[in-house]
Amino acid sequence: MDHSRPSVAKSAAAFFYGWVVLLIVSVGAPVPLRTLAVFSFAALGPAFALRRVLPRRDRLERLVVSVAVSLCVAVVITLVLAIGHVFSARLAIACIAAFDSLAVITDLVLGNRPAELATTTERR
Secondary structure: OOOOOOOHHHHHHHHHHHHHHHHHHHOOOOHHHHHHHHHHHHHHHHHHHOHHHOOOOOHHHHHHHHHHHHHHHHHHHHHHHHHOOOOOHHHHHHHHHHHHHHHHHHHHHHHOOOHHHHHHHHHO
């Protein structure tokens, strides 16, 4: 199985993951569901969108790095919003979801280049 190219289903899931969590928070879902959705999104969402740049050696290593990267992205985004005095949970989730969507789109556009094109642009 070729792991170098993302599957369309995984890319679509990574793209919509944050927006579904934002919908769950916005409609006022029950607290346990909101808590689980937001925590899982903050802990794994950005890494799911950036999965091609993370190491693929060991499953445990991949999980630890994924959680660390995701939480770092979430903390940086929420910190910028807090410093700018515009923090709200919905805005933070929307910004993280937008980051994830941009990462998935970039991965699909740049990640699906033919091998010859990728090697010629890397030499320059």
